[in-house]
Amino acid sequence: MGKTIAIAGGTGFIGSYVAKFLLKDGYRVLISSRNPARVSERLKEFDVFKWDPETENFPVEVVQRADVLINLIGETISQRWTEKVKEKLRSSRINSTRKIVEAFSKVDSSGKTFISASAIGIYGSKRDEILTEKSSFGDDFLSKLCIDWENEAKRASEFGVRTVILRIGIVLGENGGFLARLTPIFKLGLGGKIGDGKMWMSWVHIEDLARVIKFAIENETVSGVYNVVSPNPVTNEEFTKTFAKVLNRPAFLPVPKFALKVLFGSELTEVALTSSQKVKPERLLELGFEFKYSNIETALKSLFLK
Template identity: 35%
Template sequence: MEQQRTRVAVAGASGLIGGALVRSLAADGYQVIRLVRRAPRGADEVRWEPEEGRVEAAGLAGCAAVVNLAGAGVGDRRWTEDYKKRIRDSRVPATAGLAKALASLDEPPRVFVNGSAMGVYGETGDRIVDESAPAASGFLPELCVEWEGAAAPAREAGVRTVFVRTGLVVARGGGAWGKLFPLFKAGLGGRMGDGRQYWSYIALHDEVAAIRHLLDRDDLSGPFNLTAPEPLTNREITAAMGRVLHRPTLFAVPAPVLRTVLGEMAGDVLGSARVVPKRLLESGFTFAFPGIEDAIRAA
């Protein structure tokens, strides 16, 4: 996309990934339009009500791209039935509302990048999976399928539509690693369960760079796994955290304790997801921090 005065709308601009993306785009001269839940305070904000699927479509006119990264944190709290409903309602109606708004424009944007998650593949064990793998069953996989499906109106209107199936983002400011860093720095870090489950991670810098790569490439659409090229086990990642932070990693959280504390969400922590970014690599994207130690240092 041409940088000068190019308008890019971002939903979820206050989140970990969205905030980093906005800073990156603004630094390179893009005009960023933020979707906000309150009354807009300027021309760079557009009102939307994600749970109701409503957005002021006129505010998106003239945007070359729209990026939707909004959604309640999957790992923020225990998965009660009420919170699972909140996770879904903050994603599916929001995506559907945005997609319909884009389809209604006389000149829709060239590209719609919509959030998703590697959770679509469910438990993979030692099996390596790429974008060709089918969706699994369960809350997260079924949510991802519905979430991606909600973007259909934009795709059917001819908008190039991309789904970013993000892994565990290595960053200090939020997500899984936002909770891990304080524990490890205090010397309380350790493996979870038996530690043999695979974690597919990605440095925040690479996450943002990959999204921008997908925005720029007019030939790319559909699902892309945003994970580092070589997933590692929780045991390997624990050891790397200890080495980089110079802290012991003697503690371990037994699986039964995790299940008691986290409930259904424990399956996501103890489950194995060996997900690789096949399509992203084939498109020519280069990771700046492909290794776990580099990703941790970058954070």
């Protein structure tokens, strides 16, 4: 049996995929849930431990059992950003991360590994600028959220924990996330580029995300911040044409920006839905990590043409 991995947020779209991926590779996997009884049947192959990030401290006994703790907790950003929602977005990421780090501080955590999610939203919208881990940050809500989120995670290193922060791009997978909203629209032939379609989209296949996490677990030299995106970002126009081609559907109806603002509000539209981020995974490439899905058409075909 390999190392014991605990995943905070292991029942969601990304977390459940990562949990199953690691289990197949011989790791023992523990996952958190607010209501273990509800998920125990669906995810019966895992040890499920109870943790409500809003009301409970992170269980110290889980830190003691685990060699690696992966933090994937976070309320979805794809909703209208009212002040109440903004507070939930912050607390679901920052407060939960703080509680995990506090649990590290209560036991001997030297030699353990902490892998914590962040997002490429930290860079803000930079149009055609190539963004690496050394690039400057934005100053919008999402950028500031990611900065505070990462600062909480970095504190784990004070307790002898090897700390890895993953700035994750748009995750492409079958049963959730970005594509879950787009696929029904595109299958009806109603898909189209957003505005002029020139904004850059930095994406990663969910299997490559899981492979990056496994790479971080297994390589003791991996620490600090890493962009987790394909080496080949695409424009929104290129993504739209490729997705329509893979689904064998037309995609000629551009989505005007004002329509998104009506649906999602101005701030979410500007900061997330129409932002342009041309991000490169510079540090992963320097370490020799090879992406299985570096081409957008190959990635989409793997998900929809089986």
